[in-house]
Amino acid sequence: MRAVVVEEYGVVPVVRDVPExxxxxxxxxxxVEATGLCRSDWHGWMGHDADIVLxxxxxxxxxxxxxxxxxxxTGxxxxDRVTTPFIxxxxxxxxxxxxxxQVCLRQEQPGFTYWGSFAEYVAVPYAQVNLVRLPDELDFATAAGLGCRFATAFRAIRQVGQVTAGESVAIFGCGGVGLSAxxxxxxxxxxxxxxxxxxxxLKLARSYGATETLWASPDTVQEIRDLTAGGAHVTMDALGSNDIVQQALQSLRPRGRHLQVGLLPSGVQLDVSRLIGQELQWLGSHGMPAHAYPEMLQLVAQGNLKPADLIxxxxxxxxxxxALAALxxxxxxxxxIIKP
Incomplete structure (x- = not known):
């Protein structure tokens, strides 16, 4: 089969024949009918993931x-038309x-712990636990985007962050995860x-439902605090940056919740005194299990959520x-979306 092969970290990969x-x-x-190009793939290509073996x-x-x-x-x-969580x-x-x-102690991850989906074929281990049957009306390109970015954002916003109507949510970073959120x-x-x-x-974010869009700058924290009369209820770092984390935490009102979805390979510094003094919550969110997909798929089928618009x-x-190197x-x- 043909596949994209990384032979050296940070060097543009090659497309060549490899065993199926x-x-x-x-x-x-x-x-593989469709697969997404994600910033996590870039982190892996750069050598930020210890699970990868070249x-x-x-x-x-x-x-x-x-x-x-x-x-x-069995079953x-x-x-059969399927997708799977990235975990x-x-x-x-x-x-x-x-x-x-989503936090399995023995998890495998295509594209990280074993060869992934930038190829014509890919394996899915523990199939009974991880396969998700696709509705006939859901196309492969849209389904591929659900596996990491959209599902990750869905669980982060709806299940981990428990965002409710009327709350203010500041999302830092409008890539695939951020726009989904x-x-x-x-x-x-x-x-x-x-x-x-x-x-x-930012134009896409407004078309997907953002009430306000802000150009990231040193004034962002104060702009958010002004817009929300004292700070957002929830913030999300959807990119992965120490600077974003600092702004996101400073943009919260007392007892606010911060969702960390973007990877932080270089680590992060936290003002723990502020976390304690204002009772802020730091919430990590890592993907979504296959058994949680039905609620998301139902909302897609009803037209409430339109992940196809994100492509x-x-x-x-x-x-x-x-395209990977350009990230x-x-x-x-x-x-x-990649069509192998």
């Missing part, structure tokens, strides 16, 4: 059709048994403030290496 995966016991192999195939947001079924897999057959949970550890597959928070009835340095991204670019496998210069507004 075979289904291990309990696993399936998917023919040479490596990135890609963790995916949708496709089952091409082969491993021993012990699934060749040709493939084992289904049997303590956290999985409690329903918290804007759409989801707006659907919940929140007043959404989107912050970015890209005018095209702004579709590229081929051959265009992917350059070093910033994120293209919206969601980029």
């Amino acid at each position: 995966p075979s289904p291990a016991a309990g696993a399936v192999v998917l023919k 040479p490596h195939v990135p890609g963790h947001e995916l949708a496709g059709t089952i091409a082969a079924v491993g021993a012990g897999v 699934w057959q060749v040709g 493939c949970a084992c289904g049997s550890c303590e956290q999985c048994l409690e329903g918290n597959q 804007v759409m989801i928070a707006a659907d919940l009835g929140a007043r959404v403030i989107a912050v970015d340095t890209n005018p095209s991204a 702004t670019r579709t590229i081929t496998l051959d265009e992917t290496p350059a 070093s210069n910033g994120t293209t507004p919206g969601v980029t």
